[in-house]
Amino acid sequence: MPLIPWKLVTTWSCFACGKCCRKFKVPLSLSEAQKLMEKYGSNVIEFERGIPYLKRKGGTCIFQDGNICSIQEDKPTACKLWPFYVKKAPLHPNDFFSAHYRYKDKVFYIYVHSWCTGVNKGVIPIHKILPEVVSLYLGEQTSQIFTTSTFHPEDLLINIITTTKLVTNKIL
Ligand code: SF4
Secondary structure, X not given: OOEEXXXXXXXXXXXXXXXXXXXXXXXXXXXXXXXXXXXXXXXXXXXXXXXXXXXXXXXXXXXXXXXXXXXXXXXXXXXXXXXXEEEOOOOOHHHOOOOEXXXXXXXXXXXXXXOOOOOOOOOEEHHHHHHHHXXXXXXXXXXXXXOOOOOXXXXXHHHHHHHHHHHHHHHO
8 A cells, every 4th residue: 555654744725626536445343334324324324344334336335416425424444544544563664764753652653645736745744644534533523624525625625724813812
């Protein structure tokens, strides 16, 4: 897999090109699969070797609407994390420093999939996105600000400016 250690990536944003939903099968946890089946019916899931996946139709995810995910409120964790991969150990000894990431008292090794359109072309510095990535990975939060969402880069910029203003107002 063409995974790049995060320190070798400068910026990222989702450009809503929709390529990832067309290219990849989305693995689900059993609880995610169950929740989705209860809400949307059993035909939205398919199993392969006992692992549940979002069903695909016409060469893309069944929930893709145009380029956008139509189930934002029920979006699986794998989709929220894409194109970031959080690992507990480096994939290669050479990545020990370039993928190393400290979150609270834990250490992770984070990679970015080079296939995503937004890698190194985004408006958000990579280090700003990673706390949200790890928090989603750990299940501490489900909401998204910087990771894949319906937001477009312009919206993300507005978001950063608003967040910065809010933080500044709080400090001053
Ligand atoms: S995550 Fe990447 S590949 Fe997927 S829609 Fe956004 S920019 Fe495109």
